[in-house]
Amino acid sequence: MSGGADKTSPPVAKFQITLPKLLLVEGKEDERFLAEALEHLGIGGIQILPIAGKDNLGTNLAALTRDPKFGEVTCVAVILDADSDSGEAFQSARDSLKSQGFSVPQAHGVFTTGSRRTGVFIMPDGVNPGMLETLCMQSVTDTPRAKCVEGFLACLSENGLLPANKDKVRAHAWLAGQSEPGKRLGEAAEAGYWRFENPVFENLWNFLRAM
Amino acid sequence: MYSSLSIKNFRGIESLQLEDTRRINLIVGRNNAGKSTVLESLFLLGSAANTAAALSIALLRDPEASKADRLWRTFFHNADPGTPIEVEGQWNDQPRRLKISAIKAEPGSASADPKVPSAARVATISDSFTIGGLALVLSNGDGVQSEGTIKIPPGSHNMASTSGSNGPDTGILPTTLVSARGWTSMPDIARQFSDLAKIKQEDSVVEALRSIDTRISRLDVLSDGGSAAVYADIGLDSLLPLSAAGEGLMRLLIMAVAFAGIRGGVLLVDEIDNGLHHSVMDKLWTFLDQQCERFNVQMFATTHSDEMLRSALRSLSGESKRPGLFRIDVRNGRHVATSYDAEAIAGVLESNFEVRS
Numbered sequence: 001m002s003g004g005a006d007k008t009s010p011p012v013a014k015f016q017i018t019l020p021k022l023l024l025v026e027g028k029e030d031e032r033f034l035a036e037a038l039e040h041l042g043i044g045g046i047q048i049l050p051i052a053g054k055d056n057l058g059t060n061l062a063a064l065t066r067d068p069k070f071g072e073v074t075c076v077a078v079i080l081d082a083d084s085d086s087g088e089a090f091q092s093a094r095d096s097l098k099s100q101g102f103s104v105p106q107a108h109g110v111f112t113t114g115s116r117r118t119g120v121f122i123m124p125d126g127v128n129p130g131m132l133e134t135l136c137m138q139s140v141t142d143t144p145r146a147k148c149v150e151g152f153l154a155c156l157s158e159n160g161l162l163p164a165n166k167d168k169v170r171a172h173a174w175l176a177g178q179s180e181p182g183k184r185l186g187e188a189a190e191a192g193y194w195r196f197e198n199p200v201f202e203n204l205w206n207f208l209r210a211m
Numbered sequence: 212m213y214s215s216l217s218i219k220n221f222r223g224i225e226s227l228q229l230e231d232t233r234r235i236n237l238i239v240g241r242n243n244a245g246k247s248t249v250l251e252s253l254f255l256l257g258s259a260a261n262t263a264a265a266l267s268i269a270l271l272r273d274p275e276a277s278k279a280d281r282l283w284r285t286f287f288h289n290a291d292p293g294t295p296i297e298v299e300g301q302w303n304d305q306p307r308r309l310k311i312s313a314i315k316a317e318p319g320s321a322s323a324d325p326k327v328p329s330a331a332r333v334a335t336i337s338d339s340f341t342i343g344g345l346a347l348v349l350s351n352g353d354g355v356q357s358e359g360t361i362k363i364p365p366g367s368h369n370m371a372s373t374s375g376s377n378g379p380d381t382g383i384l385p386t387t388l389v390s391a392r393g394w395t396s397m398p399d400i401a402r403q404f405s406d407l408a409k410i411k412q413e414d415s416v417v418e419a420l421r422s423i424d425t426r427i428s429r430l431d432v433l434s435d436g437g438s439a440a441v442y443a444d445i446g447l448d449s450l451l452p453l454s455a456a457g458e459g460l461m462r463l464l465i466m467a468v469a470f471a472g473i474r475g476g477v478l479l480v481d482e483i484d485n486g487l488h489h490s491v492m493d494k495l496w497t498f499l500d501q502q503c504e505r506f507n508v509q510m511f512a513t514t515h516s517d518e519m520l521r522s523a524l525r526s527l528s529g530e531s532k533r534p535g536l537f538r539i540d541v542r543n544g545r546h547v548a549t550s551y552d553a554e555a556i557a558g559v560l561e562s563n564f565e566v567r568s
Binding site for chain 1: 517538540542551552554557558559562565566567568
């Protein structure tokens, strides 16, 4: 463990490669969500690295390739949010991988071949704009709370208050309405709120299985 | 400045290259990875064909050695004196090469160290190479710049140096090596501080030491039993000798006073974190960066400390100040230097990657 930058902050865990398969995700909540998903799917041998935003993919890959244990890595997978443009997100990920000497996947969700495979999955489905929250809400769209949330969004819209990122508003409003409100996305996965068995997750699960 | 370095057949290193070195460079790696050997290589390369420098480096590791073979056998990779040592750097875009070859001990010389066997029943004769001395040759793009040899002549027990027509010191690059343990004598430190005071740069040393002890307001060189010593004013009725200070303060003093004597040259510091509390590290790097810039000095430092490493990466930010960062690993018996560029350093800081092996 490394020391914190000041006396008040706790020590920050050092990232060290410990498993041969690496999954790079945007943030801590994505990490918690996918860790829960891997356990649900019974998939082991994958280490998750949150990169604090898709803009940091290049610098994280640069540091990763220099890690003392990088020679033992056999698979690098990247899961990013499309946000407003899925194609742009995929291309940006490919460019970052290429600049650091990785093999470059030709399509979303499909791994390259060879001794060190790479793959990129753009949330929610490699086609539409959106993010992990989009998939999560699609998995609970028929729940009573989801219908209430749509009412909330309609009210915001009527009053000119609806933020651009509707999927994030939906997800957080839905979570706020739970019996234990205030859980974040990943925490909610750990608590079993998201319906992992819903077919909307199947492509993502297949990507994880293919690592 | 050196922009690259190549080492062949020196100590444990058969071959190692460092590319794209910068104003300040950090070298990390496990014990026995060759970090100190890289610094020793740079010291030898800077010393041209000066044989006293080669002797200093040998004695750093084995202060008890008195025989030439014991002194220098471990200079050579696999202790094989048959393969010369080659250290090469690109200095200000010009090649600078040092070749060190072993000289075989002559019969009858003290280096041969004959041992009379007692009651031997088996006689043996061999052609083992007993090292009697070293031959050093420095060359650049135009050819040989300087040459020197150091060996024990027959009938003598003392090493004698000889040099080529240019002299052994032609082409010397001012270089200081601060080893991990032990340090320069106080009179030498006092002399270096005086050199800084002559050019009105003594305040920079005071400023550096105040990062460890804020009581220090002034330094002075005083006579101490006939030899010069550095004293500090910490607000008491009398000045205190810095020789009584802790390891961290002494090492900082040694680094701080070195700059005046190596203007345009190279500062090498082994285990730079020794004796330093994490709270002074940021200030130390800022000081070293300023002094390297002021005196046009290039610096190479080794460290085992993650805190020291990250302090450097944080304190020396921006493209012009970014340090070179090299991790030396031994893979399948071969030395490999992994270099961290700006992007990789950003990733290390963002996600707290482990850099050391």
